[in-house]
Amino acid sequence: MSTAASELMKTPLNAAHRALNAKMVDFGGWDMPVQYPAGIIAEHEAVRTKAGLFDVSHMGEIRVKGPGALALVEHLTPNAVSKLVIGQVHYTAFLYENGTFVDDLLVYREGEQEFLLVVNAGNIDKDFAWVQQHAAGYDCTVVNESPVTGQIALQGPLAVSILQPLTATPLDPIGYYYFTHGEVAGIKCIISRTGYTGEDGFELYCAAGDTEKLWNAVLAAGTPKGLIPAGLGCRNTLRLECKMALYGHEIDDSIHALEAGLGWIVKLDHGDFIGREALVAAKAAPAPRKLVGFKTLEKRDIARDHMPVVQDGKQIGFVTSAAPSPTCGFNLGLAYVPTELAKVGGTIQIEIRGRAVNAEIIPTPFYKRAK
Amino acid sequence: MFPADLKYTKDHEWLKPAGDGTALVGITHYAQDALGDVVFVDLPEAGATFAEGEEFGTVESVKTVSELNMPAAGEIVEVNAVLADHPEAVNEDPYGKGWMVKVKLAGDLSGLLDAKAYEALVGAESH
Numbered sequence: 001m002s003t004a005a006s007e008l009m010k011t012p013l014n015a016a017h018r019a020l021n022a023k024m025v026d027f028g029g030w031d032m033p034v035q036y037p038a039g040i041i042a043e044h045e046a047v048r049t050k051a052g053l054f055d056v057s058h059m060g061e062i063r064v065k066g067p068g069a070l071a072l073v074e075h076l077t078p079n080a081v082s083k084l085v086i087g088q089v090h091y092t093a094f095l096y097e098n099g100t101f102v103d104d105l106l107v108y109r110e111g112e113q114e115f116l117l118v119v120n121a122g123n124i125d126k127d128f129a130w131v132q133q134h135a136a137g138y139d140c141t142v143v144n145e146s147p148v149t150g151q152i153a154l155q156g157p158l159a160v161s162i163l164q165p166l167t168a169t170p171l172d173p174i175g176y177y178y179f180t181h182g183e184v185a186g187i188k189c190i191i192s193r194t195g196y197t198g199e200d201g202f203e204l205y206c207a208a209g210d211t212e213k214l215w216n217a218v219l220a221a222g223t224p225k226g227l228i229p230a231g232l233g234c235r236n237t238l239r240l241e242c243k244m245a246l247y248g249h250e251i252d253d254s255i256h257a258l259e260a261g262l263g264w265i266v267k268l269d270h271g272d273f274i275g276r277e278a279l280v281a282a283k284a285a286p287a288p289r290k291l292v293g294f295k296t297l298e299k300r301d302i303a304r305d306h307m308p309v310v311q312d313g314k315q316i317g318f319v320t321s322a323a324p325s326p327t328c329g330f331n332l333g334l335a336y337v338p339t340e341l342a343k344v345g346g347t348i349q350i351e352i353r354g355r356a357v358n359a360e361i362i363p364t365p366f367y368k369r370a371k
Numbered sequence: 372m373f374p375a376d377l378k379y380t381k382d383h384e385w386l387k388p389a390g391d392g393t394a395l396v397g398i399t400h401y402a403q404d405a406l407g408d409v410v411f412v413d414l415p416e417a418g419a420t421f422a423e424g425e426e427f428g429t430v431e432s433v434k435t436v437s438e439l440n441m442p443a444a445g446e447i448v449e450v451n452a453v454l455a456d457h458p459e460a461v462n463e464d465p466y467g468k469g470w471m472v473k474v475k476l477a478g479d480l481s482g483l484l485d486a487k488a489y490e491a492l493v494g495a496e497s498h
Contacts, residue, residue, distance in 0.1 A: 023404075034407075039462075040433045041408045233407065233434050300413050302431045324410045324433055353429075 011057035012150050012211040020229055028122035030058045033231040040233040044326040047197050047238055051156030052230030053219055057211055060124035061149045062117040062131055066140030069113040076134060078266040078273050084109040089177045089194055092265050094130055095275030099256035099282055103127050103247055108179060120247050150211025154218055155201035162222040163202055185217030198242035198369055240321050241367035249320040250291060250334060259287040290342040293364035296331045301357040303333045308351045327367050372400045374466055378480055379489035386442040396442060397470040401493045406432040409461040412454045414471060420446045423478055444478035
């Protein structure tokens with residue numbers, strides 16, 4: 001079923017990854033580095049203790065601009081868009097009428113009536129069509145900038161000290177989930193203090209043609225401090241430890257925002273948006289299932305994505321994401337289970353290759369960085 | 372990368388005959404590279420017997436899990452105890468410290484590939 005490498009989409013850094021001896025995989029139709037020679041554990045630890053550099057150019061960027069832009073983005077997403085100040089970012093979603101997910105995304109407020117929507121690579125076409133479809137009647141333009149935009153993510157406690165020498169923009173004043181425009185290594189960028197790892201760090205957006213120069217400059221500046229390139233393998237374990245949702249796992253078109261534990265992005269008192277009615281109803285009637293974090297008790301019991309949660313031989317839920325956790329040192333995961341079982345300290349059973357294995361429900365996120 | 376004194380399976384295990392009716396079994400460099408960082412190797416107890424091709428354990432990496440299939444029929448006479456605390460030996464030294472089980476052979480080895488045939492197989496898979 002694997003697609004030939006020649007048919008896969010490539011980011012502007014494809015040659016750079018190959019030069020670094022990355023192991024490349026088909027990630028939702030993109031030819032992406034899953035790891036470099038250091039390996040997933042070393043890359044994971046570098047991000048937690050020093051810094052890692054990710055290519056996230058596959059992510060999609062949709063720009064909405066014009067007198068009707070704010071109203072359109074408010075109509076499309078459940079978070080309080082009007083509360084964003086220019087230069088601020090928030091996490092939100094596109095929802096269907098029934099409250100389930102089209103996708104999750106970041107909204108950047110570039111101006112009073114200008115927004116950059118950053119969406120998942122695998123959903124770019126679907127999301128762009130979704131925004132266009134709903135834009136009728138709103139006085140604004142909707143442009144898919146994904147093909148002309150590159151993005152890299154510098155993540156880890158040393159991110160500021162690595163990046164600051166490359167830019168005249170003072171980085172310390174940029175708060176978490178804020179951004180600014182500036183130059184890094186002479187390249188025009190959006191410098192965004194955001195990420196998908198649970199560490200401090202920056203996501204840098206630039207013109208696609210500048211991406212390799214930017215990547216090389218940041219890598220060269222950071223290497224003496226312990227920065228290493230980091231692949232999608234550790235991006236997954238890092239985000240999982242922080243219980244950050246991944247489309248196709250914790251969220252999709254069969255799961256609504258409240259059962260996913262994302263009630264905090266749903267502002268029901270902040271105007272109308274697609275999916276609001278369904279979520280008002282869902283809030284009145286408690287969800288029959290809930291997303292919980294678990295750890296398995298034996299070293300050999302390693303749960304994996306999509307394994308069933310069972311009780312008395314019957315499936316009662318499913319694992320969304322699971323892995324051995326490099327930071328926590330045990331095997332953890334996230335799963336949807338019936339709400340009556342979703343209590344910290346409780347035990348659930350996961351079927352691992354035909355064996356029902358005990359797992360304890362534990363608090364999440366599994367990892368939180370020291371402030 | 373594929374020592375000439377070993378025999379190989381299409382599933383990326385290797386077998387090294389000791390000459391006394393026993394053989395060591397492990398996974399190849401190609402297999403450990405595909406798995407990435409190994410974090411756990413689940414192996415049987417000594418005394419267990421397996422048919423050729425039968426699953427005798429699993430190897431778990433950070434991102435995935437893979438079954439281990441017996442290259443030849445036999446009885447487990449020893450398990451590599453080092454792997455319990457140092458599963459990374461499978462990545463670092465797949466043909467040496469990363470061996471998995473020692474088997475008392477009960478069948479012949481005619482179904483196995485030599486290094487040249489295995490290399491050709493791996494070359495075909497990675498292109």
